Amino acid sequence: MRLLFKTILGWCFATSIVLATDLWVDANHGDDNHDGLTANTALRTLQAAAHLATAGTTVHIQPGVYRETIKPIHSGTPTAPIVYRAEQPGTVTIRGSATDLTWTPVTANDLKLPATVDLKNILWADVSAWPLTQSPRFLVQTATDSRLPLAREPDWSVQTEWQYHKFWWNADGGSAAASCYPPTDAKRLSCDNASRSATQLTDTQDDTLPTGVETGNLSTLGDLTGATVVALDTIQGRHVFRRTITAHEVATGRVTLDREAYHDTDPAFGWGSKYYVENHPALLDSPGEYWFDTNLKRLYVWATPADLANLEISQRDVGWDLSQLSYITLAGLTVELFNDAAILIQNDEMHSSHGIQLRNLHIHHANRGIVAQQTQSIVSSADAVINGLVLEDSEISDMDTSAIILTGQWDNASDSDAFIRPPITNTVIRRNELHHLGFRSQADDGVGGQLTVADDLRFENNHVHHVAHDGLQFSGSVIQSDKSYGFTPDEIKTGNILVKDNLIEKTCQIVVDCGGVRFVGTAPKTHVFRNVLIMGNTFRHIVGWSFVAEQRGRWANGYFGSGIYGDGTSGLHVYRNIAYDNGWAGIFLVNGWRDGVIIVANNVFADDFDGIDLWMPKSATPYNSVNTQILNNLLVNNENFGIEHSATVSDTQLIINHNLYDADGWGTATGAILKDASQSYPTLVKVQTTTPWEAQGISGHPSFIGYEYESERQSRGEDLNLNIVDFHLASDSVAIDRGTSSLPESLQTLLNHFDIVEEVTQQGTAWDIGAYESVPLNQSSSVAINIATQQPQETVTQFMGVVTTASGESGNGLTVTENDEIQVITRIVVDPQDVGQAANIVMVGAYTPVGASSPWYFLRDGTTWQVWDGTLTSLAVAETSASLPAQLDVNIFSGRFADLAGQYTVYVGYLLPTNVLVFNGPQTIQFTVILAMVP
Structure with missing residues (x-):
């Protein structure tokens, strides 16, 4: 009887903790031996609270720094989530780093440091007790939020933000130095083909350009076997590859790398590949640099003891592991300094996550911010999805690879024919700031947000800026059909994507051929999207420059960044957006755009190279467009053409009408406003009299308030014009009431589908041309x-x-x-x-x-x-x-x-x-x- 009483008493006591509606955690004054039921009896660690919290529990987190990885045990329910909340905004930090190391001066050059290094400047610490298998990703001085670099050459810096790689070294070739000099060769795109390589990089000459680049090359640094090469491709500078050196022929300046690298199917390395090398003791020659010895588990830093006093060094991989959990809310927290993912949701084919809500978070200094991965198979239940993920009112910054990664996989290598259901659905990403992303990507491209086979996703009112590659990349739809184009909606199994009211700027800062938002797909199974609406966004200052593209004379003298980029895709409705001051086009659609609906209506494309650029060789698709309509757009002050496309007048499914042209063609295509597959048209009258397009098109000033044409034109140089412009119409604008009297049917259907009501209804007998319907200003x-x-x-x-x-x-x-x-x-x-x-x-x-x-x-x-x-x-x-x-x-x-x-x-x-x-x-x-x- 006494034993039974103790058992019941113990069960009641345990239950009173597990079923607590409130738990308290205090890193500074708590104790994990406490019950956590009040602020005075708070637990010390979040993990202790995570063991106890059940459906309906709110975990109150007191101010402090919590150095731990948190893996909750229980899920909440739809009506009783588990909430982890900072009691005071901006006071709770979860860190994956540590500071308590003992530093010892280096006394002998056993590491083969550069001969010029004074050993007394190098300190080392033993980190063998830490769970590290490779170099810690972050060494950060928290007082200044400055990150120390891995030992590297050259010791480059960024002087112009959109020319990020300018002061990297320039390779002489791939397997050997190029036998030609591409910038002056008649075949500058291909004369060096023979020396290109997928696994080797060669450099034996110091660079003379740009002025100020550090001297050195791959023949001046000694044997760098084991170091890392970070290099752009030789074709155009579209990809950034990170590879390990497996062999180094120092005399010939040639390194062999651990994995192949390609630009499409072409070997990636060759003349013009901008590169640097890092992570080797022979490169540790400047204050602030560090190197990690993976064998001895020692960390070496060029610093003084004072420099190291407040140095945070990342040691943990994951901040919050919410895998296989549901109905959990994180609110008001800072999560930082993790070697991999700040927040991870990773489910196998038998598990799911529903109702995860992430609100008012500050996430920075990690490899990846939020990672959601769902695996499915034929044996998975219908519940095996990530459903209802919400990210709102948060900031994600300084991610080496990406801020957000949503991805799924299923049987037969995720073949479309084996697809059962969307792995991730019903996602909301709203009112966030995502910035400084992808500049040290572990993938070959560092995009801001990687959204694979997205389904029922809303991306609204976010600010995305300073991204190495694409701001957002939507990768692939899922098509189950025997056709290759002209699909019915039920044949496209994923979709319903809304990208609305976002500011996306200053992306493509390392590479060319990318965009603010990019939709990527491959015919015939992943290239046509369903119910995609891109509305009310501003895309600006997306330059997309690379050194090798400039030297080879590609694109607009090396500039190839677009606001909206459809890469082999269609199924897009682009409505009431503004795209200006971009290196290539306001919207660029290449390949595949004929295969599904494309509606480009009531946008402003200004101060770009091309306003609208649609390219696809007719030989690749010997049929007309399924449904392409370009209507009611303002095309203003674009250097090359207002519209450039590769269709012919025989494509009766391509409708171009009710657009306004003003001051287009001021640069290389002087005076031309439109170009098709066969010719350019210098005037609107020429378009109207010789093509079926623009019967109701107009030309003339749209009358923007405060707009100055000359000053807004891009200068194609380091003084590139990056202004804010107001594209609302003044009351005397010729664009008022000159658009269509109604919107395309599929566009109106999509507005209804997303429950979108126009902020300003049609004011006259027809819509105004441009992104804004004019209403009387304060007058x-x-x-x-x-x-x-x-x-x-x-x-x-x-x-x-x-x-x-x-x-x-x-x-x-x-x-x-x-x-x-x-x-x-x-x-x-x-x-x-x-x-x-x-x-x-x-x-x-x-x-x-x-x-x-x-x-x-x-x-x-x-x-x-x-x-x-x-x-x-x-x-x-x-x-x-x-x-x-x-x-x-x-x-x-x-x-x-x-x-x-x-x-x-x-x-x-x-x-x-x-x-x-x-x-x-x-x-x-x-x-x-x-x-x-x-x-």
């Missing part, structure tokens, strides 16, 4: 006053003020965050009696901080904002106009309001020589700045 009759006599004056001047964000949001009365880059601009329609007079432009801003009851006033003096005393006679001159035009666009402010949350009101006007001040008194420009999100 008033203004106020005029004589500042000497204080007497009102008559005026009919009108002011139209607008605030524009980098993501394309525009209007008056906007709410933006302190981190948003904005432009404040006004258009002045000048009273005819004032036209031609000299005038000073004056600006005043009223700023009411959060919690304040009255505003502070500032005026702009030249380009500087200064405190204003409130008297009209002390107004300063912001700009001058020697002769007022009938219409004047005034740029009031461009930038961010960091740490300046509050309400803003802007007054702008002009002061005439008669002391008459005309300003926007009845309708000022107003906006609100709020604090940025804290994870």
